[in-house]
Amino acid sequence: MDPGYCVGLRSVGLRFxxxxxxxxxLGFFAAGEKxxxxxxxxxxxxxxxxxxxxxxxxxLEALEKVRTRNGAFPSGFLIGAIHxxxxxxxxxxxxxxxxxxxxxxxxxxxxxxxxxxxxIATAAAYYREEGLKSQAELLENDPRLRLxxxxxxx
Numbered sequence: 001m002d003p004g005y006c007v008g009l010r011s012v013g014l015r016f017x018x019x020x021x022x023x024x025x026l027g028f029f030a031a032g033e034k035x036x037x038x039x040x041x042x043x044x045x046x047x048x049x050x051x052x053x054x055x056x057x058x059x060l061e062a063l064e065k066v067r068t069r070n071g072a073f074p075s076g077f078l079i080g081a082i083h084x085x086x087x088x089x090x091x092x093x094x095x096x097x098x099x100x101x102x103x104x105x106x107x108x109x110x111x112x113x114x115x116x117x118x119x120i121a122t123a124a125a126y127y128r129e130e131g132l133k134s135q136a137e138l139l140e141n142d143p144r145l146r147l148x149x150x151x152x153x154x
Contacts, residue, residue, distance in 0.1 A: 006036035014042050017049040025049065040069055047078060048115050056082050072098035073106065077119040084126060093130070096123045100135060109144040117147050 013028030029046055032039055043066050050059035060082055067075040076099025083092035100123070103109055111117050120139055127136035139145060 006032040006039050007041050009035070010039065010042040014045055017046065020053075022049065022053050022055070038069075040066070043069075044075065047075070048113070051078065051082060051115075056086055071102050073102035073109070074099065074111075074116045074119075076100075076102065077116065077123050080126070081119040081122045084122065089126075089130075092126060096126060096135075099123070100138065103142070103145070104138075109142075111145055111147050114147065117145070120145050 009028045009032035013025040013032070016022075016025035016028065025046075029042070032041075043062055047059050047062035047066060050056075050062055060079060063075045063079050063082070067079065072095070076095045080092040080095035080099065083089070083095060111120070124136045124139040127133070127139070
């Protein structure tokens with residue numbers, strides 16, 4: 001019942017998700033949640049894995065938990081992209097707007113995952129399609145919203 005083991009269950013679950021075994025990974029996430037409800041570790045990764053697996057409803061559920069706990073960045077961009085995929089442009093706009101507002105509030109932002117950079121580009125394209133040039137330019141021109149350049153090896 002030690003909370004450290006709950007994180008371990010999520011770590012094992014993440015390994016299965018990385019291999020594409022979503023069902024097995026979900027089992028470990030559920031076990032960790034049962035032992036320590038509200039455990040946040042790995043929740044964003046779970047949402048991204050479910051997105052990639054085409055499980056939009058499950059991804060939304062996972063990402064909504066992240067957004068509730070941590071605010072709209074970066075989860076709002078991911079959620080908006082899922083809404084776009086489901087052709088719900090109004091819901092996508094709400095999520096993108098909330099994520100953009102959060103970015104503007106934050107003093108520091110760091111993008112460490114390609115999936116996050118991709119959905120930010122998706123949001124910028126959405127804003128351009130909607131004729132919202134200033135929002136698109138904010139996303140396109142903010143250097144904090146890019147993956148860091150690869151560092152040369154030793």
